[in-house]
Amino acid sequence: MWIPTEHEKYGVVIASFRGTVSYGLSLEIGDTVQILEKCDGWYRGFALKNPNVKGIFPSSYVHLKNACVKNKGQFEMVIPTEDSVITEMTSTLRDWGTMWKQLYVRNEGDLFHRLWHIMNEILDLRRQVLVGHLTHDRMKDVKRHITARLDWGNEQLGLDLVPRKEYAMVDPEDISITELYRLMEHRHRKKDTPVQASSHHLFVQMKSLMCSNLGEELEVIFSLFDSKENRPISERFFLRLNRNGLPKAPDKPERHCSLFVDLGSSELRRDIYITVHIIRIGRMGAGEKKNACSVQYRRPFGCAVLSIADLLTGETKDDLILKVYMCNTESEWYQIHENIIKKLNARYNLTGSNAGLAVSLQLLHGDIEQIRREYSSVFSHGVSITRKLGFSNIIMPGEMRNDLYITMERGEFEKGGKSVARNVEVTMFIVENSGQILKDFISFGSGEPPASEYHSFVLYHNNSPRWSELLKLPIPVDKFRGAHIRFEFRHCSTKEKGEKKLFGFSFVPLMQEDGRTLPDGTHELIVHKCEENTNLQDTTRYLKLPFSKGILLGNNHQAIKATKESFWITSFLCSTKLTQNGDMLDLLKWRTHPDKITGCLSKIKEIDGSEIVKFLQDTLDTLFGILDENSQKYGSKVFDSLVHIINLLQDSKFHHFKPVMDTYIESHFAGALAYRDLIKVLKWYVDRITEAERQEHIQEVLKAQEYIFKYIVQSRRLFSLATGGQNEEEFRCCIQELLMSVRFFLSQESKGSGALSQSQAVFLSSFPAVYSELLKLFDIREVANLVQDTLGSLPTIVHVDDSLQAVKLQCIGKTVESQLYTNPDSRYILLPVVLHHLHMHLQEQKDLIMCARILSNVFCLIKKNSSEKSVLEEIDVIVASLLDILLRTILEITSRPQPSGSAMRLQFQDVTGEFVACLLSLLRQMTDRHYQQLLDSFNTKEELRDFLLQIFTVFRILIRPEMFPKDWTVMRLVANNVIITTVLYLSDALRKNFLNENFDYKIWDSYFYLAVIFINQLCLQLEMFTPSKKKKVLEKYGDMRVTMGCEIFSMWQNLGEHKLHFIPALIGPFLEVTLIPQPDLRNVMIPIFHDMMDWEQRRSGNFKQVEAKLIDKLDSLMSEGKGDETYRELFNSIIPLFGPYPSLLKKIERETWRESGVSLIATVTRLMERLLDYRDCMKMGEVDGKKIGCTVSLLNFYKTELNKEEMYIRYIHKLYDLHLKAQNFTEAAYTLLLYDELLEWSDRPLREFLTYPMQTEWQRKEHLHLAIIQNFDRGKCWENGIILCRKIAEQYESYYDYRNLSKMRMMEASLYDKIMDQQRLEPEFFRVGFYGKKFPFFLRNKEFVCRGHDYERLEAFQQRMLNEFPHAIAMQHANQPDETIFQAEAQYLQIYAVTPIPESQEVLQREGVPDNIKSFYKVNHIWKFRYDRPFHKGTKDKENEFKSLWVERTSLYLVQSLPGISRWFEVEKREVVEMSPLENAIEVLENKNQQLKTLISQCQTRQMQNINPLTMCLNGVIDAAVNGGVSRYQEAFFVKEYILSHPEDGEKIARLRELMLEQAQILEFGLAVHEKFVPQDMRPLHKKLVDQFFVMKSSLGIQEFSACIQASPVHFPNGSPRVCRNSAPASMSPDGTRVIPRRSPLSYPAVNRYSSSSLSSQASAEVSNITGQSESSDEVFNMQPSPSTSSLSSTHSASPNVTSSAPSSARASPLLSDKHKHSRENSCLSPRERPCSAIYPTPVEPSQRLLFNHIGEGALPRSDPNLSAPEKAVNPTPSSWSLDSGKEAKNMSDSGKILSPPVPPRPTQTASPARHTTSVSPSPAGRSPLKQGSVQSFTPSPVEYHSPGLISNSPVLSGSYSSGISSLSRCSTSETSGFENQVNEQSAPGAGPAPSYSGSEEPGRKESKTPPPYSVYERTLRRPVPLPHSLSIPVTAEPPALPPKPLAARPGHLENGTRRTEPGPRPRPLPRKVSQL
Secondary structure, three states: OOEEOOOOOEEEEOOOEOOOOOOEOOEOOOOEEEEEEEEOOEEEEEEOOOOOOEEEEEHHHEEEOOEEEEOOOOOOEEEEOOOHHHHHHHHHHHHHHHHHHHHHHOOOHHHHHHHHHHHHHHHHHHHHHHHOOOOHHHHHHHHHHHHHHHHHHHHHOOOOOOOEEOOEEOOOOOOOHHHHHHHHHHHHHHHHOOOOOOEEEEEEEEEEEEOOOOOOEEEEEEEEEEOOOOEEOEOOEEEEEOOOOOEOOOOOHHHOEEEEEEEEHHHOOOOEEEEEEEEEEEOOOOOOOHHHOOOOEEEEEEEEEEEHHHHOOOOOEEEEEEEOEEEOOHHHHHHHHHHHHOOOHHHEEEOOOOOEEEEEEEEEEOOHHHHHHHOHHHHHHOOEEEOEOOOOOOOOOOOOOEEEEEEEEEEEOOOOOOOOOOOEEEEEEEEOOOOOEOOOOEEOOOOOOOEOEEEOOOEOOOOOOEEEEEEEEOOOHHHHOOOEEEEEEEEEOOOOOOOEEEEEEEEEEOEOOOOOEOOOEEEEEEOEEOOOOOOOOOOHHHHOOOOEHHHOOHHHHHHHHOOOOEEEEEEEEEEOOOOOOHHHHHHHOOOOOHHHHHHHHHHHHHOOHHHHHHOHHHHHHHHHHHHHHOHHHHHHHHHHHHHHHHHHOOOOOOHHHHHHHHHHHHHHOOOOOHHHHHHHHHHHHHHHOOOOOOOHHHHHHHHOHHHHHHHHHHHHHHHHHHHOOOOHHHHHHHHHHHHHHHHHHHHOOOOOOOHHHHHHHHHHHHHHHHHHHHHOOOOHHHHHHHHHHHHHOOOOOOOOOHHHHHHHHHHHHHHHHOHHHHOHHHHHHHHHHHHHHHHHHHHHOOOHHHHHHHHHHHHHHOOOOOOOHHHHHHHHHHHHHHHHHHHHHHHHHHHOOOOOOHHHHHHHHHHHHHHHHHHHHHHHHOOHHHHHHHHHOOOOHHHHHHHHHHHHHHHHHHHOHHHOOOOOHHHHHHHHHHHHHHHHHHHHHHHHHOOHHHOOHHHHHHHHHHHHHHHOOHHHOHHHOOHHHHHHHHHHHOOHHHHHHHHHHHHHHHHHHHHHHHOOOOHHHHHHHHOOOOHHHHHHHHHHHHHHHHHHHHHHOOOHHHHHHHHHHHHHHHHOOOOOHHHHHHHHOOOOOOOOOOHHHHHHHHOOOHHHHHHHHHHHHHHHHHHHHHHHHHOOOOOOHHHHHHHHHHHHHHHHHHOOHHHHHHHHHHHHHHHHHOOOHHHHHHHHHHHHHOOOOOOOEEOOEOOEOOEEHHHHHHHHHHHHHHHHHHOOOHHHHHHHHHHHHHHHHHOOOHHHHHHHHHHHHHHHHHHHHOOOOOOOEEEEEEEOOOOOOOOOOEEEEEEOOOOOOHHHHHHHHHHHOOOOEEOOOOOOOOHHHHHOOOOEEEEEEEEEEOOOOHHHHOOOOOHHHHHHHHHOOEEEEEEEEEEEOOOOOOOOHHHHEEEEEEEEEEEEEEOOOOOEEEEEEEEEEEEOHHHHHHHHHHHHHHHHHHHHHHHHOOOOOOOHHHHHHHHHHHHHHHOOHHHHHHHHHOOHHHHHHOHHHHHHHHHHHHHHHHHHHHHHHHHHHHHHHOOHHHHHHHHHHHHHHHHHHHHHOOOOOHHHHHHOOOOOOOOOOOOOHHHOOOOOOHHHOOOOOOOOOOOOOOOOOOOOOOOOHHHHHHHHHHHOOOOOHHHHHHOOOOOOOOOOOOOOOOOOOOOOOOOOHHHHOOOOOHHHHHHHHHHOOOOOOOOOOOOOOOOOOHHHHHHHHOOOOOOOOOOOOOOOHHHHHHOOOOOOOOOOOHHHHHHOOOOOOOOOOEOOOOOOOOOOHHHHHOOOOOOOOOOOOOOOOOOOOOOOOOOOOOOOOEOOOOOOOOOOOOOOOOOOOHHHHHHOOOEOOOOOOOOOOOOOOOOOOOHHHHHHHHHOOOOOOOOOOOOOOOOOOOOOHHHOOOOOOOOOOOOOOOEOOOOOOOOOOOOOOOOOOOOOOOOOOOOOO
16 A cells, blocks of 8 residues: 655665566666655655656665655655755756766867866765765865856856855845845856955975086075065075985975965066075085085075066966076176176176076965965975065964074175185174074075074185175074174185185174164174184173174274274064064053153154054053053043054054954953043044044044944943942943034034044944944943934035045945844834935935945845834835835936946946845835835825836846846846736736726836736746756746736736727737747737737728738747747647637637638748748858748748838848858849839939938939949849949930949940950759758748859759758659658758750850850840650660660749849749650750861861860761761661651651761861861871761761862851852752751750759669660760769769750850750769760860850851752751751740840941841941950859750760760860750741842842851751841841840849740830840
8 A cells, every 4th residue: 555655755766777567667876756655665756857757666776865845745845954065066967967968969078078077076075075074174175166166067058156155055035135146246256256366475396407517516595586676575495406406305395395475466576586596515616626625615606587577477387497697707796686687798697507497486376375275285295485574464463483684795804914815704603692502593595494503605805795695593582682693704715725714703692781682774793803713602702892883882992993894784683572662662661661651652653563563462551551550641642552553453464463452352451440531532532523623633533433442341341340330320421422422523514624524434434333342331222222313413415525425324334234233123223314324325326336235234134034023114114215216226227328447337237236136125025015005105196107117117127138147047036036026016006097097008018018028038938948947946936927928918808998009019029928938828828819800800990900010020039039949840830829729710710800810820820930941041150042042932922922012122131141141143133133123213212221321212223233233243144234234324324424324334345345355154053852841941842943153063062952951861863752752751852953945045046146145145044944864665675775765854944034033943833745766866966066066166266275175076976976876876767667667757867867967067077177277196096087987978878078078168157267259159049948847846945954963873773774884885886875873972073064064065055956965964973973985085174175165156068069959859958057947936836935135236227138148147347257366264154144045965965875975075065055956946936937048149148248158958048047026127227336235134124033024026126225124
């Protein structure tokens, strides 16, 4: 039976449990569980990480822990009763664990590893705490470490700041909000601004001395030197080195490292240096022989210095090498460091041995105890401490020091009868009176233990040696008296014996007779001469002698005078026990000299403070002793002395002696009667304040009042104890009188002079310290009343001195912080006066920082849950006094501009924060009663309204994100809790007072606005929190958004008909609320929308306003980034807003306005889907197709469905910016055109909008035109730019603005130049299918055609798409996907290359138009694209695959032409047709013939720099033909059975025969041209080609052509050599013009690629099976088309020209037919897979490719005029080079509509009849010949004209697809981009049949000086160029003066590019009218 548990409530899982039993709960080791019930060794409960899942688990798997239970029962909460730090650690580590793994995923390796170390450290520390064996101090230390690490980790991971008190987390509910704010602020400040340490320490470690020739031991002496004052500031660190330059005692690390302690911040400056002096110990001369002398001397070696500023960067200077210098003359040694610092180079140089000193230095900050903790390793190994000279900045009481510093300065000695100066060595001893030498009291420095004697270094031959060596003598006080220092002087001989001969001595006693020590300063000591063997042990013999020249004794005057020798020392005493001050000694011995008391008391102010504090207790005893002795006489003197001493302790240097004085008062003070005198003198001073002229002394007295009161109180207590409490009343009266005097003095106003107010300020600043003393004697209420009266007497006039105002506040602040205020009784007395002063200051907005601090302290004392009566009353008082002013203050300070300085800004934020915390504290304390009283206190509705508006505004400010730092979630939640509670109270007042006739829109609006921004706060969006944080928030506060949502709903319902005031204003805010993915909140909010629609319908009969507002708001919300994946899921479920809650739709369906309501919801839904896609795309970093596509989708939606012009224009500009960023200049221009279209050339003024200034419509349109032209120029779409130039020029001309007109014409001219001079790349086009539900809405299950980037081939494009859609799967086939793919929850991409089909053929068919011009029309304004897929129908003939090789041709039609406002557009419709094998063969041959013609033409006109492309092409065709190429067609289609079985194909078979013969002619002419240009080394190949050609001809059954070739010279229209005019052909007759259609009606004009990039290997295998893949040469010549196979994974993208897809020259050739479908096909192959063959050899380099982009409409060798009639009858078809005849034009399908007719020529002259007839080679009279000499630069063009007649790369090739005959080399494709042979494409719809010409017209042609174009069969046959109607001009007209303009860019208007206009008859254009963009 399951029993609820009583004690077993909480446990930790110690072994994983799989939960395999029924109802089992799966648990992982380490999980914490809450136990609900138990039964027979099993528990039932849940894991805290997932409290919703409950189950059973074995009790043995759980370790129980103590816990306390809150809210017993169903919603009980279990809290483990362990140390709160442990609990926090556990939960924090759990949260970090998941985030830590994410760091690894996000590749943030550095933080990942640092966090890992910290987590391990925390676990280790946690273990220590849990074990519980730590001492109390150690535990504190461990907790400090833990919390520091937790805070660091939280900060790094962006988690919340945790408020803590003594290392434990605090519950914000248990402390006041002001206290919480302070804790947060403290932690935040600690994190932000590390406190500057006031004391610093320098760590020095000596490594070694590096020197080439040492060989002697060394002493190294470090010290710190102040170069400003030229004195050392520290003791010395002394270190001995061995002969190798390493420390002598390696086992004692403390000997070679030292810490220079207690450096003040003022000493961290550039002129403080570390000086290092090095002394060697050895022979006198460094180079002396070893046996010269055995005596060791200390001799100078070198010196090094380093500025301490070099260490201030904070880095450890490890292994720093200091250069060691030596002075040039030894006599300068004493100041060598100064010379080096001053850089006096002449006085020193590097040591001869080039020594370097290796040291390690580090500057440490903080007090010494902190350093010990933080750098414990330094101290554990041992380190010597080197102090500063003298006392540190702060003298600590109890510090015992008695150090005498002696500096041996210099000596003056006589020669002593020698010819050279002496080598003087000084030896020093400390000697007692008895003659005993004191042992071990001479310290050389901190690294070395003290010694008994000291030997100075020796300067060679120097009678005036200067040493400047500093020594410390730490002599104990008891040894000091009677001891003296003796200096013995010896001459050191350099002779062999090396004796040291004594020649004199000096001495100095340490203490004088009167007890004073040797005064500080320099002393000139007398050198007493003595003999070498004098015994100085008997001190009595010399102690009577004078020791210093300053104190000569009278009787020895003569004896001393004779000596000229002196020795100088400087002494400095640093002692806490001995004094050198006589006045101090006199004062302490006052009883021996009573007559000197007055003098001593007067001189006390002159005594150094350090002397007084050393003898503080003795001095105070003396003073009170004197007071007791004669209070009348000395009372005021003693009082003044006491004031001086008390104020001395205020100095920071002696601050630490205050406790010494406190201890003295408590324990040693015995003046029981002193209080009377002290009160009397103090009152006397206070009474004199108002009259006194000079107030300095009085201010000193007032400053000392705290301690004076301490003495008074202690004295009174001693008196009471002694007398049993006598004279109590008298004492009380004295105090009352004293305070009366104070009140009088405080109430005085300063009349002009500020002295009085200064005294008042001094009194106030120290007055609060007196409270605690008064409390020792009086009742707390009495003291409170005294203080209240005193503070109440302050002048209340606000104009008083500002400084006094501030001090007054500080006094109140200290009062609030004092013990007096903490007691509720006294607090109630003091509160009114405190609030009164605060109110005054807040009203004036003065001293806000202080006011905030006081208020914070006031609220800190009022705990949250205090419901005591006293607290409630206090709250009453505060509400009445401060609530209003507090709100005003917050409004005031938050509306001010923030100060600029960072320190000021911090202060500003602190003040704001503190006031906010105070307001929140106050509101949290208020109960129902307080709110009721507050609301009742307003007399009028106006007052109440103002109050409510004010408090709502303040709440809105509090909700601002910048109100608190971003990691202060705790504080924000508390604030929100208070706000929502207050709003609930106030909403009642709103309902009662401001509804019905009293309705006030402003206040209701403020209320709703507050509620909405409250709900939308980031800190309340629980969905973004970690599960543990979310759980905590819900447990403590619930979901405050839902509470507020319910409140909005309830208030809305109360509004009634007033709801109309808020429609549509509140739609946006409420919509924002519904975007929050909180189901309850949505349930509450959505009915409001129905309500709004209903009310709006009632009011205006529709809800257009609601709709408009909804849409606007949706757009702005999305762009702000509202919503995330959760919303996306909701939006995908049909209606994000309403989908999950059908209630709204159901409600709407019941309404009369059902239809419009449902349609509104549908529109909004579709918009949301697009907006969400847009927002998600915009989150990406770089600009990609997805972003652009998304923007286009949204832009079109706004225009077409919503008709919102402003939004539409905004998104136009967003799209424009995206294009510019991606450098899609052409698309950017088209995008801007959309805006341009909306404007007229009018003077209508336009408002400022986006980046446009206020201007007229004309100006803006002009600006746009110029920007568009610039972008067309940058995108190399110059033709479009020209049209716009003309438009704007027209405007300039109409306004007679000739200056700008000139500029525009020049710009237009420059664009023409660019067309002719610069080269453009033709882009590839790719068809992309996006299948599956995971794609964004605007792509899902749609297919697009995309314009590739320059040089971008299929593989590169595929890779780019896969990068943009990383989750997409590439489909490996080109077939249409089925429904399962469409509905899949995935992303599928299907990509293959397609061929553009230009619509307008007019320019492309015209001979003589340069390729630079044609290239534009091939790839610009393309609506139609084509893709071919070869397949075998029926049985496949292995011998000849051509018999069954069909082609499936897919045509794709786009919604808009490319290029346009995007790089890709959706496919609108697709058509699929099949081409028979015969049609396929015809197309292959047509394409190959066209390619050959182009190459021959280029070769003739010298457009090729080398002839290789032609060579390769000839070789490919001839070689293939010899080996069976064309003959395979003969075998397939010319056999009897085929002709009989396909009678309908007769014409086509004839056409194929024609093309074969034509090819033979072209080849023959090609070989003739080749022979002319072929280089010598390729002659053998040429010969081989000629031989093979004859073999080929014979196989075709063709006879010799030579005669006809000779007879008919060839003219290639691109400027080939002209032939004799006499060779004109026989006259043509109309009968000869029988036109044979070239293709069956089924054949489609556009060529399409059939091999998709995504052909799978399987597919390719199948195809290769179909095509019989074999690489043998036989196969090569079979010319069998087969698909190439390239999978998405292929690494190479095809080279531009190999894939005839884009900038292939294939596309550039004028009349290229479908043959190059193959090259498209091969575009799908990687270079390795791409077949090579003789016809299409391996691709050439791009440099070669350049040569072939000029494609002429070249003619080939003319046919033999002597051909028999039957042959003529069979082959009457004109050459494919000439433009199609009218008949062919009629055969064209209507799909070939002209985009827009060519721009008409200027109508000043009309065209001559010759213009019609010589369309192929225009007459020079009509047009200047086009020069084609220069090779164009090969630059890519992002915008090209696509016209459907252009077949750049048809996949149907001659040759086997598998073997690669079709695979074009770069050279071959580069020319083959030409047109399809115009079967279905018409030149112009009404061109009519081509007229033929009789011989009589021939002379006219001759006159035109252009030889007739070559025709293979009929020389007489000519085809005129069909012209569009708009260009048809009367035959009689003159030739035009100007060349025709480029085609217009778009159908009808370039701008609207969404519709293709049907071509129709156009009127003749007016002058200057240009077809619109």
